[in-house]
Amino acid sequence: MxxxxxxxxxxxxxxxxxxxxxxxxxxxxxxxxxxxFSIKSYNNIEKVIDTASDxxxxxxxxxxxxxxxxxxFPCRGCNYIELCATKNLPFSCVCPQCLxxxxxxxxxxxxx
Amino acid sequence: MQKQNNLLWVEKYRPKKIDDITGNDxxxxxxxxxxxxxxxxxxxxxxxxxxxxxxxxxxxxxxxxLGFSVIEMNASDTRSExxxxxxxxxxxxxxxxxxxxxxxxxxxxxxxxxxxxxxxxNEDRGGVNAILKVIEESLVPIIMAANDPDIEKxxxxxxxxxxxxxxQVRIPLIIALLQKICMLEHVSAEFEALERIAQNSKGDVRSxxxxxxxxxxxxxxxxxxxxxxxxxxxKDISMDETLKRYFxxxxxxxxxxxxxxxxxxxxxxxxxxxxNLPKRYPDAFELAKAYDYVSQADMFRGRIGTENWHLLKYxxxxxxxxxxxxPQSYKPFPFITPPIRIITLFWTKSKRNTLDAICGKIGAQxxxxxxxxxxxxxxxxxxxxxKKPKSPLVGWFKFTPxxxxxxxxxxxx
Numbered sequence: 001m002x003x004x005x006x007x008x009x010x011x012x013x014x015x016x017x018x019x020x021x022x023x024x025x026x027x028x029x030x031x032x033x034x035x036x037f038s039i040k041s042y043n044n045i046e047k048v049i050d051t052a053s054d055x056x057x058x059x060x061x062x063x064x065x066x067x068x069x070x071x072x073f074p075c076r077g078c079n080y081i082e083l084c085a086t087k088n089l090p091f092s093c094v095c096p097q098c099l100x101x102x103x104x105x106x107x108x109x110x111x112x
Numbered sequence: 113m114q115k116q117n118n119l120l121w122v123e124k125y126r127p128k129k130i131d132d133i134t135g136n137d138x139x140x141x142x143x144x145x146x147x148x149x150x151x152x153x154x155x156x157x158x159x160x161x162x163x164x165x166x167x168x169x170x171x172x173x174x175x176x177x178l179g180f181s182v183i184e185m186n187a188s189d190t191r192s193e194x195x196x197x198x199x200x201x202x203x204x205x206x207x208x209x210x211x212x213x214x215x216x217x218x219x220x221x222x223x224x225x226x227x228x229x230x231x232x233x234n235e236d237r238g239g240v241n242a243i244l245k246v247i248e249e250s251l252v253p254i255i256m257a258a259n260d261p262d263i264e265k266x267x268x269x270x271x272x273x274x275x276x277x278x279x280q281v282r283i284p285l286i287i288a289l290l291q292k293i294c295m296l297e298h299v300s301a302e303f304e305a306l307e308r309i310a311q312n313s314k315g316d317v318r319s320x321x322x323x324x325x326x327x328x329x330x331x332x333x334x335x336x337x338x339x340x341x342x343x344x345x346x347k348d349i350s351m352d353e354t355l356k357r358y359f360x361x362x363x364x365x366x367x368x369x370x371x372x373x374x375x376x377x378x379x380x381x382x383x384x385x386x387x388n389l390p391k392r393y394p395d396a397f398e399l400a401k402a403y404d405y406v407s408q409a410d411m412f413r414g415r416i417g418t419e420n421w422h423l424l425k426y427x428x429x430x431x432x433x434x435x436x437x438x439p440q441s442y443k444p445f446p447f448i449t450p451p452i453r454i455i456t457l458f459w460t461k462s463k464r465n466t467l468d469a470i471c472g473k474i475g476a477q478x479x480x481x482x483x484x485x486x487x488x489x490x491x492x493x494x495x496x497x498x499k500k501p502k503s504p505l506v507g508w509f510k511f512t513p514x515x516x517x518x519x520x521x522x523x524x525x
Contacts, residue, residue: 042138043277067137067285080283083311092137094284100303 002059004074005052007090009036012055023051045089062090068098121325122318125293130173133166134289134317135281140170143276147174147222147253154274156247156254158228160261161278164316167257171224180253186226196242200225221252229258229266230418240265247272280315283307289317290324294334299324301334308339351376355384355447358431359392362439367432378427382406382413383451385431391445398437405434466518473509494519 009031015023024030026048027041039048052060063072073095075087127133130140139159146157159167175182185199200223223246231239247254261270290306293299301324309327313320323342328334354374361367374381386406393399409430416423467486474485474493496503497520506516 039138041142042279043275068288078284080311084282085280085315086282089279090138091279091282092135092285093282094288096284099284099287 002061003056004061004063005090006063006072007039009034009038011036012052015055019051019055023048026051039090042089042091049089061088064091064093064095066095066098067092068094071095120322121293121297121329122321125296125321127166127169127173128176130170130177133170133173135285136161136166136170136278139276139278142274143170144174146274146276147178147180150274151253154272155250156256156269156273157276158261158266158269158273159255159257159276159278160259162280162315163259164313164318164320165278165281166317167278168226171222171255171257175222175224180220180222182224183221184224184226193239193242196239196246200243200246223250223252223254225254225256227258228256228269229260229263231265240269244268244272281317282315283310286310286313286315286317286320290320293321293324294328297328297332299328299332299334301328302336304336305334305339308336309342312339312342351380351384352447354381355388358385358435359388360442360444361435364432364436367435368428371428371432378413380451380454382410382431383453384448385434387448387452388445389434391448393437393441395438395441398441402434402437405430405437409434463518466515467522470509470511470515470519473511473515477509490519494522 012023020030023037026044027039028037028048029040030037039045049060049062061074061076063074065072075081075084077096078084078087078093079096081087130144133140139161143157143159146154151157159170161167172182174180183199185196225243228240228243243254243256256269256273258266261275287303287306287310290301290309294301294306305327306324309320309323312323323339324334327338327342354370354376357370358367361370386403389402389406390399393402409427412423412427412430416427467490468482470490471482471485474480474489475482478485478489480489493505493509496505497516501516501520505511511519
């Protein structure tokens with residue numbers, strides 16, 4: 001099974017001190033009030049995903065955010081997933097619908 | 113207007129605003145946060161990532177938006193200790209006069225050192241240390257950009273900088289940008305053609321825009337068929353593959369295009385071509401002609417050094433001509449790689465080290481340079497040791513038995 005996380009905030013089960021420190025060193029931020037982790041630095045994002053998989057005991061993927069429609073979507077529907085150097089990592093992208101949808105594109109262009 | 117039309121699209125559509133930069137939103141946010149609020153706690157930032165992902169564009173756009181004046185040193189400038197001190201020190205030691213005017217937008221200077229991983233060779237000696245010193249004493253933010261931050265010489269810089277990583281721009285984002293440019297340039301483009309350009313660019317926005325312009329500017333239309341002209345931007349092309357395409361090229365244009373896209377080391381390639389030419393041209397006259405071109409290329413490579421890259425086209429021209437002395441005579445042959453000179457250097461490394469140690473011992477005892485020891489002393493010492501291996505010289509120079517053996521048996525050096 002694949003676990004899908006949203007980079008804006010996600011929960012981990014309780015981890016030991018060492019693991020918590022390593023997560024913070026890798027660039028995660030922790031909100032004590034909500035108990036949610038979020039990504040502060042993306043420099044070590046591949047290691048973050050590996051550590052998250054290790055903690056959750058399953059494959060972890062992050063949702064992408066579409067720059068045109070603003071929706072969150074997973075990489076699995078993308079036609080270019082095999083060629084992508086950053087697949088499943090939480091970076092902005094264009095969702096498959098928006099890429100071929102002319103109407104949405106024209107709305108997007110009005111921003112420029 | 114005329115001037116605007118003649119511009120390269122890369123420049124014409126270089127984003128002026130931060131929001132217009134394609135991709136790397138997370139890196140942009142981190143950089144802006146530093147430039148706005150955190151530059152006092154960490155004085156320098158190192159932006160790193162592959163070419164064409166927007167590092168320089170972000171610096172220029174952010175500086176413009178936040179009212180900074182950019183003082184830039186890039187790879188085309190000599191960046192020795194002296195040059196950096198001459199430019200960077202004044203730029204970072206004083207706050208700009210703008211700060212004291214009523215211009216509310218003026219924020220002062222930023223020093224931007226582009227392609228810091230290119231600081232190399234004798235011309236740039238002491239460059240990294242000078243940058244470290246400038247960072248320590250600077251009153252203004254310092255921004256650096258590099259393609260490869262993992263090289264050894266940048267390690268000290270990484271310790272004092274905030275690191276911001278830029279990822280390759282994703283294919284859908286490049287397609288979206290190309291669609292936008294097509295609309296603004298009134299180019300009617302097939303989606304599949306844009307898709308192919310984006311895939312071929314391997315995350316490099318600059319090369320994608322250049323490809324789009326070269327394929328569609330003339331006819332204002334772009335079909336998938338047109339993109340077949342694109343040569344693959346294969347950044348991992350091996351030396352063997354490059355040599356194969358080089359020697360089998362049917363004309364100068366083919367070699368020229370291939371060389372433009374290949375990323376093999378220029379020096380290794382030049383040596384490999386030199387080594388393989390006799391196999392390529394069995395005819396002595398053709399071989400002589402080809403070697404003449406290779407020697408011209410070698411001359412230009414020497415003049416290029418580490419900074420005169422505008423001469424690279426002459427280097428390529430000469431190499432290209434060497435490949436096309438007689439295109440019809442090509443017959444496949446096994447290539448010699450790596451170059452013989454490199455193989456020889458590898459095999460003789462331990463011998464050279466021993467000789468160097470011997471020269472050092474002679475130099476220390478006789479107060480002469482290594483060169484003098486090698487040329488003026490060793491021939492005589494060798495002759496003496498060949499006749500009398502237990503000569504008192506051995507003790508006086510403190511030669512080890514291996515060194516005595518080496519000297520007695522050496523035939524030439």
